[in-house]
Amino acid sequence: MTEQAISPRHVYFDCDLGVDDSLALCYLLASPAVDLVGVGTVSGNTSAEQAARNVLDLLAIAGRDDIPVAVGEHDYRTSQYVCGVQHIHGDNGIGNVELPRSAREPDPRGAVELLIELSHRFDGDLHILAVGPLTNLAAVLDADPTLPSRVASVTIMGGAVREPGNVSPVAEANIGHDPEAARIALSAGWDVTLVPLDVTMTNTFEERHRRRLLDSANPTAQAVGRIMDFYFDFHVPEYGRRCSALHDPLAAAICAGGVVPTVAPAVPVSVDTTHGIGRGQTVCDLRGQRNGWHDVDGEHVRVVFEVDRPVADHLVDVIDGLRG
Secondary structure, eight states, rough: OOOOOOEEEEEEEEEEOHHHHHHHHHHHHHHEEEEEEEEOOSSSSSSSSHHHHHHHHHHHHHTTTTTTTEOOOOSSSOOOOOOOOHHHHOTTSSSEEEEOOOOOOOOOOHHHHHHHHHHHHTOOOEEEEEOOOOOOHHHHHHHOOTGGGGGGEEEEEESSSSOOOOOSSSSSSHHHHHHHHHHHTSSSOOEEEEEEHHHHTTEEEEEHHHHHHHHHHHHHHHHHHHHHHHHHHHHHHHHSSSSSSHHHHHHHHHHHTTSSSEOOBBOOOEESSSSTTTTEEEEOOOOTTTSSSOOOOTTTEEOOOOOSSSSHHHHHHTTTOOOO
């Protein structure tokens, strides 16, 4: 008996394409479980405009100029984007690696218009993967409040529940940069899988995994292997060795179905939008979980704490074309 073929998931990738976003994109392009139908960019690791250039250049290396790339929101809902995090992602967002410049320019449609159009084209079968600030998602919900009815799922890399934040003691960067947008996106009523620091910080990409990218026959993987070098240096004080956390790639693997959450209760989730010390905190109501993780009736946000397999091995296996 042969295995029944499973149609790939139509995925829209919303990103602030920096180093770990690049690894996530490489995985999405390689995964047979994913049909990447569009990319929108937002300011975060770098500006929305630079992120789009990074995406276009990586897609050109992969020979995927068929995928539309649209620039999204430059500024956040209540504050301006000032600059990226050059000490983490380099001056250009991709570890100061200079890629061959693609001749292609961003789609004339903005990210909001592109996402709305794709939601109609793939009505009920579109999966959104958002790995940057959620400004674009809030903007598209403003423009079309009916969007959630046409979206199959939303996977968001963001938040910190029991883990400390990374831009404040309690706030993770994607949520902390635009808490107002995050609150809108998380309360929209669509099915959300939230991938917080609690799980991404406990899954690492090691030098042996980066070496596999560099040695790969996949030219996009080779480029990403070079891009990650700068990122590894940043993580030395955190881990005591050259490696990196797996933020966006882990969310990508969950969105694709390649990695399965094993502890991911559906619980009430809100975001602190005040201007005190708690601003940007992802507030998850975990009361009643002491005797085992369970869902709360009526809640639509699942918060991932554990997954079923070593994530880095899966990522490089898929990128190398093995059975990941």
